[in-house]
Amino acid sequence: MESGAVELERDAGGSFGKMEAAREEEYFRKQQKEQIQKLKGHLQEEIHHHEDQIKKLEAEIKRHKSKITELNTEESTVGK
Numbered sequence: 001m002e003s004g005a006v007e008l009e010r011d012a013g014g015s016f017g018k019m020e021a022a023r024e025e026e027y028f029r030k031q032q033k034e035q036i037q038k039l040k041g042h043l044q045e046e047i048h049h050h051e052d053q054i055k056k057l058e059a060e061i062k063r064h065k066s067k068i069t070e071l072n073t074e075e076s077t078v079g080k
Helices: 003-013 015-078
Strands: none
């Protein structure tokens, strides 16, 4: 059946057709809400993952800066 035919059947069904249409709308709203919740959860996981990566990278930067400071100190003593 085509969608137009389904509409005609609902219209012909009177209150039963309206009830069925309401159930379908409710079903699709529920499906959409579930999809949105899943997407939000996935995005939260992504955020946490990226925050962890940032912390690790910041620690690496700090370590490298410390090493540069040590090398600068060593370089200044070697040059004398």
